Amino acid sequence: MPTAAIIGGGVIGSAWASRFLLNGWEVRFHDPAPNSEAVLDKVLDKARRWVPEVYDHLPAEGALTLCDSIADAVTGAEWIQESTPERLEIKQVVLAEIQESCAAEAIIASSTSGFMPSELQAGSARPEQVLVAHPYNPVYLLPIVEVVPSAVVPHETVQRAETMLSDVGMKPITLRAEIPAHVGDRLLEAVWREALWLIKDGVATTEQIDDLMTHGFGLRWAQKGLFETYRTAGGEAGMKHFLEQFGPCLQWPWTKLTDVPDLDDELINRIVEQSDAQAAGRSVSELEEERDANLVAMLKALRQEDTAAGAFLNRLRSASD
């Protein structure tokens, strides 16, 4: 049975642990924080409840071991997932300690949302075994994971990483170059920046912006993405025609607001107030509950349709039949 070491818990590390466990891997978990077990239990409960709703055929759950040290956790592990706080000096120290005990052929993957693998590898004993595997919340349900190697990571290592991630039900996207924040968070950041302007300028509220997504283009992106949505809308004249038509819009007035808005107290408070009003008393637990139920319903629905996500889920399903 393959073994994964989870170094650093929290919402992300605990969900990684859950994903490996539910896909039959042995998991060795290490996080020195006093509440780390409670967080792991909570996330694992959610994963055990929701994941079988999406994937009908799961293997028997793997064994979970809580470890007192990094050395204990990583010894004998094929996959080591680092999810410590997003500070480079912490990650570098942890990666060094991991390498003192892990196998040279193990893959050490960082959950970092911002740092490049070459930054993580600086001072590393074996930089060639360190890469980024950046997942998206909730990690136990969303299949996507960005794999980012640096130039020193061999192609064979990247391929092994892709295989192991696929083995736990994920859809690895291996980037062609390392950049700060990878790809997904760059796109999220662009939307976030623009949304902050719209809120700051009083054009729309958080609820209106969310409604535009949930009743509009979010429904498009969940099943066709950005480019295929435009390709579809562009008609039979094709993508080139669409781009030539759409291109001049990049010079239209609304592209001028590309500065970063000042996230001062006033803006923070405005967003907080609007978001509070929007939540209408629902706790984060309730929101999580809604989110998971919705994602399950959508993934099940998409699985029956001719879509990239559906085809992917169906491949997983038949592979385990």
Added chain:
Amino acid sequence: MPTAAIIGGGVIGSAWASRFLLNGWEVRFHDPAPNSEAVLDKVLDKARRWVPEVYDHLPAEGALTLCDSIADAVTGAEWIQESTPERLEIKQVVLAEIQESCAAEAIIASSTSGFMPSELQAGSARPEQVLVAHPYNPVYLLPIVEVVPSAVVPHETVQRAETMLSDVGMKPITLRAEIPAHVGDRLLEAVWREALWLIKDGVATTEQIDDLMTHGFGLRWAQKGLFETYRTAGGEAGMKHFLEQFGPCLQWPWTKLTDVPDLDDELINRIVEQSDAQAAGRSVSELEEERDANLVAMLKALRQEDTAAGAFLNRLRSASD
């Protein structure tokens, strides 16, 4: 029976006509283009096929009349939807001609994705009856519509517009200020701009970017939007805590690329080639087919869940029961 005049067909105007018809309105349609009837037939066929899958209880379909002139189409109409080409001088001429024949209490709504209502109203005989109602493709399925009044449009007119749009199954979002491109396209433009950089810099392909959405954050945005997704992820410490944690990221290196990339031939060709490879021979008709089947499946799934879109669809459903 209420009457809508559709001035300008194409994919957008034809889908507006379909939405009104399927919700029991009488529709008077005018577009001088030689192929306008063929486009209308095609879009109406799709709408007749898919809309009843989402909404179980629809009224009897309204009557469709093809009109030779703007005057003929708008006489006696309560709602006039203008969907002519995206050029201000064309829209202003058409709006003037509409006002020569329509009732003073009719609402004249423009589908413009870029122009502000005050621009459209310039030189208008009765600017107070002109506003923007900007929908999203496919208009017969996606409920969202941005309503943008200018300062001269009375509150009562805006309320009537919201009521009529709700009557045809839409979710109107009335913006608090007019800006070029309204709100939704500002967000779309931000993602588009960032995605173009990522493609231009060779970091990811169109397919990888689409995969990040369809297997990742697109699934989040389809059912929680941007702010509620972050609120959910932020944990019980709340939105303020989340913003204070997340705020400094706005200053991180990936926010420096806020210039507009040059959409030159090389970039256009790269996107075209990648998009062609991604489509793998599927025609736009096939992509449209997939899109509609997916949206129907997702909307049906969401309707059964506790979500904004689901609650909205359920309200519609029980209202027509």
